[in-house]
Amino acid sequence: MRVLEGIDVAAMKRLHPDRRAPLWWGVLGLITIESAVVLAFCVSYLYLAAHAEVWPPTGEAPPLLWPSVNLVLLLLSSVSMFLAGQGINRGNKKQLAIGVTISVVLASIVLVLRSLELMAYDFGWQEHAYGSIVWTISGFHYIHVTSMVLGSTVIAILAWRGYFTRERQIGVVVDTNYWYFVCIAWVPFYLLLYWGPRIHAG
Amino acid sequence: MTRQHTNLQHKVHDSPEETKLLAETWYSPRGFPGWFTQVNQRMIGRRFIITGFIFFLLAGILGLLIRTQLAGPEQEFLGPELYNQFFTMHGTVMMFFFAIPVMEGFAIYVVPLMVGTRDMAFPRLNAFGYYIYLIGGIVLFGSLLIGMAPDAGWFNYVPLAGKEYSPDYGVDIWTTMITFIEVSALTAAVELIVTILRLRAPGMTLNRMPLFVWAALVMSFMIVFAMPAVIVSSTLLILDRLVDTQFFLVDSGGQPLLWQHLFWYFGHPEVYIILIPALGMISTIIITFTGRPIFGYTALVLSVVSIGLVSFGLWVHHMFTTGLPQLGMSFFTAASVTIAIPSGVQIFCWIASLWGAKIRFATPMLWVLGFFAIFVIGGLTGVMVASIPFDTQVHDTFFLVAHFHYVLIGGAVFPLIGALYYWWPKFTGRLMSEKAGKWSFWLAFIGFNVTFFPMHQMGLEGMPRRVYTYTAEMGWGDLNLLSTLGSFVLAAGFGVTLINAIWSLYRGQPAGANPWNAPTLEWATESPPPSYNFRHIPMVESRWPLWDWQRSGERSVVTGLSHWRREVVLTSVLDATPIGVQILPKPTIWPFTSAVAASSGFIGIIFHPIFFVMGFFLVFFTLVAWFWPRRPWKEDE
Ligand code: HEM
Ligand SMILES: [Cu+2]
Numbered sequence: 069m070r071v072l073e074g075i076d077v078a079a080m081k082r083l084h085p086d087r088r089a090p091l092w093w094g095v096l097g098l099i100t101i102e103s104a105v106v107l108a109f110c111v112s113y114l115y116l117a118a119h120a121e122v123w124p125p126t127g128e129a130p131p132l133l134w135p136s137v138n139l140v141l142l143l144l145s146s147v148s149m150f151l152a153g154q155g156i157n158r159g160n161k162k163q164l165a166i167g168v169t170i171s172v173v174l175a176s177i178v179l180v181l182r183s184l185e186l187m188a189y190d191f192g193w194q195e196h197a198y199g200s201i202v203w204t205i206s207g208f209h210y211i212h213v214t215s216m217v218l219g220s221t222v223i224a225i226l227a228w229r230g231y232f233t234r235e236r237q238i239g240v241v242v243d244t245n246y247w248y249f250v251c252i253a254w255v256p257f258y259l260l261l262y263w264g265p266r267i268h269a270g
Numbered sequence: 271m272t273r274q275h276t277n278l279q280h281k282v283h284d285s286p287e288e289t290k291l292l293a294e295t296w297y298s299p300r301g302f303p304g305w306f307t308q309v310n311q312r313m314i315g316r317r318f319i320i321t322g323f324i325f326f327l328l329a330g331i332l333g334l335l336i337r338t339q340l341a342g343p344e345q346e347f348l349g350p351e352l353y354n355q356f357f358t359m360h361g362t363v364m365m366f367f368f369a370i371p372v373m374e375g376f377a378i379y380v381v382p383l384m385v386g387t388r389d390m391a392f393p394r395l396n397a398f399g400y401y402i403y404l405i406g407g408i409v410l411f412g413s414l415l416i417g418m419a420p421d422a423g424w425f426n427y428v429p430l431a432g433k434e435y436s437p438d439y440g441v442d443i444w445t446t447m448i449t450f451i452e453v454s455a456l457t458a459a460v461e462l463i464v465t466i467l468r469l470r471a472p473g474m475t476l477n478r479m480p481l482f483v484w485a486a487l488v489m490s491f492m493i494v495f496a497m498p499a500v501i502v503s504s505t506l507l508i509l510d511r512l513v514d515t516q517f518f519l520v521d522s523g524g525q526p527l528l529w530q531h532l533f534w535y536f537g538h539p540e541v542y543i544i545l546i547p548a549l550g551m552i553s554t555i556i557i558t559f560t561g562r563p564i565f566g567y568t569a570l571v572l573s574v575v576s577i578g579l580v581s582f583g584l585w586v587h588h589m590f591t592t593g594l595p596q597l598g599m600s601f602f603t604a605a606s607v608t609i610a611i612p613s614g615v616q617i618f619c620w621i622a623s624l625w626g627a628k629i630r631f632a633t634p635m636l637w638v639l640g641f642f643a644i645f646v647i648g649g650l651t652g653v654m655v656a657s658i659p660f661d662t663q664v665h666d667t668f669f670l671v672a673h674f675h676y677v678l679i680g681g682a683v684f685p686l687i688g689a690l691y692y693w694w695p696k697f698t699g700r701l702m703s704e705k706a707g708k709w710s711f712w713l714a715f716i717g718f719n720v721t722f723f724p725m726h727q728m729g730l731e732g733m734p735r736r737v738y739t740y741t742a743e744m745g746w747g748d749l750n751l752l753s754t755l756g757s758f759v760l761a762a763g764f765g766v767t768l769i770n771a772i773w774s775l776y777r778g779q780p781a782g783a784n785p786w787n788a789p790t791l792e793w794a795t796e797s798p799p800p801s802y803n804f805r806h807i808p809m810v811e812s813r814w815p816l817w818d819w820q821r822s823g824e825r826s827v828v829t830g831l832s833h834w835r836r837e838v839v840l841t842s843v844l845d846a847t848p849i850g851v852q853i854l855p856k857p858t859i860w861p862f863t864s865a866v867a868a869s870s871g872f873i874g875i876i877f878h879p880i881f882f883v884m885g886f887f888l889v890f891f892t893l894v895a896w897f898w899p900r901r902p903w904k905e906d907e
Contacts, residue, residue: 070824072279074809075472077839078830080851088840088850090391090464097460097494104498112502112517112528120523193515197523200515204506215890222894231899239897 083235085157095242099249102212106253109205113260116197117268124198126191129265134185138178139258142213142251145174149220153244156227159234165227168220168240171247175217182210205257212250219243282827284805291833296388296801299857307857309393311382312799314400316697318375318458321404322368327768328411329363332356334761337721341754343742353738354421355440359414361424362444365540366451367407369682370493373547374458376686377486380693381462383792384480386471386810388803388838389854391464392457394861394896399457401865406450409873413443420444423736425537426507428518428529433511442511442876448504449872452497459493462486469838470846471791472828473810480790480813481557481564484571485550488578489543495582496539503532513879527592534585542581544678546574548685549616552638555685555692556620558788559635560627563814566619573612573619580609590661599658606656613649617642632786633707637688640715644680648673651726666736669729675722687714687767694771695785699797700778706770714763720756724749789814807831807839810846860896867892 086092117123124130152167186206193203223243226232232240298308308314336356339348348356382390390396413419420440422431431441466487470479479487507529509515516522518529557564564570586594586602620642629635651673655661664670687710695701729735733746740746784793793816795804806827812818819825828848831837836854841847871885 069819071282071806072824072826073282073829074279074826075828075848076830077828077848077851080830080848082837082851082853084840084850084852090468090840090852093464093468094392094395094460097463101456101460101494101498104495105501108499108502108532112506112532115528115531116517116523116525119525125523193509193513195516195522197516197519197525200506200509200517200524204509204515211886218890226899239899 081235083238085235085237085241089238089241091238091242092245095245099245102249102253105208106256109201109208110256110260113201113205113264116201117264120198123268124202124265125196130189130202130262132262134181135258135262138181139254141174141178141181142254145171145178146248146251148174149244149247152227153240156232156234156237156240161227161230161232164232164237164240165224168224168227168243172217172220172224175213175220179210179213179217182206182213186210202261205261209250209254209257212253216243216247216250220247279826282806282829288833289805292802292805293800295832295834295836296803298801304857306862307859309389309397309855309857309861310801311378311390311393311396312803314393314396315375315377315379317400318371318378318403321400321407322372322375325363325367325407326372329360329368330761330764332360332363334757336360337754337757339738340740340750342751343744343747344739348738350738351421354736355414355417355419357736358421358423358444359410359419362420362447363407363410364678365424365544366448367403367410369544369678370451370455370540371403372686373489373544373682374455374462376551376689376693377462377482377489377547378458379697380792381483381486382465382469383696383795383799383803384483384790385466385469385474386791386794386804386808387465387469388807389836390461391469391852392461394855394858395457396461398861398865399454399461401862402450402457402868403454405865405869406447406454409450409869410443410447413440418443425533427533428507428510428526431507431529432518439876442508445504445508445511446872446876448500450869452501452504453868455493456497459490459497462490463494466490467843468840469852470841471808471810472839472841472846472848474841475845476843478810478813481553481567481570481574482547482550482790485547485553485574488574489546492539492543492546492578492581496536496543499532500536503529503536506532508875512875527589530589530592531585534588535582536585538585538588539578539581541674541677542577544682546578548641548682549574549577551685551689551692552620552641554788554790555634555638555688556623558692558786559630559632560623561630561787562623562627564619565622566615567813569615570619573615576612577609577616580605580612584609587656587661590658591665603656603658607653610649610653617646632691633702633704633711634688634692634786636708636711637684637691640711641680641684641688643715644676644684644718648676648680652677664729666734667729668725668733668735671735672722672725672729675725679718679722684714687711687764690767690771692786693792694774695778695781696792696797696799698775698778699781700774701781701785702767702770702774702778706766706773710763710766710770712763713766714760717756717759717761717763721753721760722756724753724756728753784816787816789817791815794819858896860892864889864892864896 148167148170152164155163155167191199193200220243223239296310298310298313335348339345339353378396418439420443422436422441426441426444429435466483506517510517516524518524518526553564553570583605584602586598587606590599655664655673691702691707728746728749731746733740781797783796791808794808806829809826809828828839831851836856837851838854839848840850840852842849867888868885870888871881874881874885
């Protein structure tokens, strides 16, 4: 059999900051899986609510203020993350480092606020199914914010050390995409946990 | 690729030095320490397959012990506690630790070869998934050895599985091992999807993808969308058991049926996660042994995709006896019957392909024909239990046990053994004995029917499943004895294949690159494939590349990949035009350490929640070490 040269790929790029990179697809896969988990949690919440006589058992919906502040902070952190990504797309290492750092700080504030809010709850997860699902969803999201803060801290360190360049930035792309996901995942949880009981009652 | 390249082509010259360099670049370290660092897809795939079959053997032995216990009325061989543990372990291990991983293992081994690349998209993740699976399996079987195995059935219903009725560690171990399998299956699924979509050989458009690759793709997507439901349900149950949440406790507003919904939303597709790769194996074998293109390629692809989709709408048929609203139930009956349509399309395309063909009745083909016979019966009883009045009658009887073994063994295990005979020469370089293969098939086929056909009758006579014995007056003794005898014949059948496999490693006839004259790319390289899979990444112009090349006497390949670095070609999703080159990682210990870190967390939480925090941080640190850029950075430009 004659073996012929079909294409020569020697000159093709080895580093891909965009959707050509398998890792970009990998994180998309992770986000898909996690979105399905988010959905399953929401469905479980609705299932329990639909079968309850009073929901929440005390008849009172949880306070709105701090969760709304958190929502704003998370969305803001997504914006700074976005700007960080834009920076490195133009090869601006400084903008990347600052942007990621700001996002990490914003999300850390969210963690502090969330901790205070959860500690102030007057029901535990052992009391009733409502308490269980609220605490579980809150914990689930809390852990995700923690992971993204930790992961992005590593990215920030590398960014300050000047590791990332316009070509070599797949790590940043992956991290920002995951960041958007965790922030956006808060939206359905926020609506369900804080607005749900209000609309339900009203 | 299209014609444009064929005009000015040069012949490719392989210098032996370059080949040697390439082999070293892709070399997997051997020996004991090496084992923990291997990442090559063929190594990982082979481990999944071997480990999967070991679990098949162990769970099969449990099946035989169950059958021995049931051979006559009022036997005391096992006793109720052990019996509960045995059927739970048998079902759980077969479904989670044998069927899914073994199918993934075949996909991990075969798919990259079939699409003509050198490894998978995330080799380290692949290794990580395997270690997680292995550790989970060892823990699960360990629990049986110390008499603490789960005993609430393979679908682990609450309230039986709640703390009140199952206070021991058994159910904790069950929920934990589910977590292991989720993680390992999801990593394999993402891995396969990205590999299939991005690493296909240039010219292998979606429309030319081998049917087994299609099946692996659909299986992976199903895992991605089904597993999350069981992640949530097992999390809720773990929390109920460990930190006293109230999800499934009625008194405080919990809902036991939530468990059933979440579990079966996953559990029904899970059956198809096992079945669909088997369908791909059948098509592959039929193509090769009829020696001509398959009839209805597009119809086969579409029907596999629609089986995948429809199977997500069927879960409630496992809950017909739970008293759900009438209208909902009718919907799910209709949906359950609908699945017969794409399954029918598969069967008709295969029949059309076999019709008038010169079929070579080699062993793989025999197992496929056995599949036809068994699966049709399983399908018929399936349509029967999709009808609510009938299901209400036979629910929780041996009729169901007969039905799902016809579907699972007929639909998955028979094609799987066929595929094992088919790809064995590729895996090992040697053919298994055809004579022993035929013995094995006939023993298994007869043994299978003798074991499971009488169970239909036992079920109709009212014999419940999951009950460790029965009294003589019930009159079920003769059929049970027959069934038990059959199960030993069945086991002997599989045993012959095991011996055949081991024997062939030493005495089997050397296979050569393409012993069956098959048309797909895995047969375009040596058997077993060298460390780099293909000396050159091949280029493809139709669905049957090897047959084309035989006709034309020439083929085109990709050149320009590095010899001293692990590189593969990236292609576009739809039409597989080359768009870049990807550098893949070398062997490394970090996936193993991450897996150990994650396992310590998972297992630890059974005893104390603090292990969750510990596991979390350990995993974080190992992941940082895993992904930390290696100097010199310049190297990857
Ligand atoms: C080696 C041959 C096999 C034999 C002799 C066997 C035998 C049995 C028997 C007698 C039961 C019923 C126990 C009872 O309800 O009291 C059972 C249950 C079951 N088997 Fe098998 N089986 C075999 C292979 C398989 C395979 C290959 C699979 C799946 C891939 C499988 C999956 C199951 C499941 C899911 C259950 C239900 C367990 C439960 O009720 O929780 N079996 N098997
Ligand atoms: Cu089903």
